[in-house]
Amino acid sequence: MHTLSIKLADSVEEAPNYEKPEHLGANLLEAVVVQNGTEQGGATVDLVFCDEQGQKYVAMTTLTLLRNMVIAADARKQALDDAKNTHQGTQH
Numbered sequence: 001m002h003t004l005s006i007k008l009a010d011s012v013e014e015a016p017n018y019e020k021p022e023h024l025g026a027n028l029l030e031a032v033v034v035q036n037g038t039e040q041g042g043a044t045v046d047l048v049f050c051d052e053q054g055q056k057y058v059a060m061t062t063l064t065l066l067r068n069m070v071i072a073a074d075a076r077k078q079a080l081d082d083a084k085n086t087h088q089g090t091q092h
Contacts, residue, residue: 006069008076026051038062 009015018025026049037044043063050056 004065006072008072010076010080024051026057029056033063 007016028047029050030048032046032048034044034046036042037060045061045063045066047059047061048056049059
């Protein structure tokens with residue numbers, strides 16, 4: 001089983017800075033959802049990218065992994081909103 005580290009940043013300034021030559025950019029061209037893409041019958045998502053030279057790349061992930069990333073982002077946003085509201089409630 002593979003694990004994936006999900007990093008959450010509160011702002012662009014806190015997010016990693018992806019620069020050449022270590023990180024090269026590519027445009028997302030297409031997402032293909034395959035309903036029975038896993039051996040267990042779960043959905044997979046194929047993300048098709050294209051770089052500046054026209055070379056295409058495919059990254060395959062599961063729908064479950066994408067959902068978990070959204071859940072993590074939503075939970076982080078809720079925690080930030082709660083903290084902001086608590087802080088505002090203490091100021092008079």
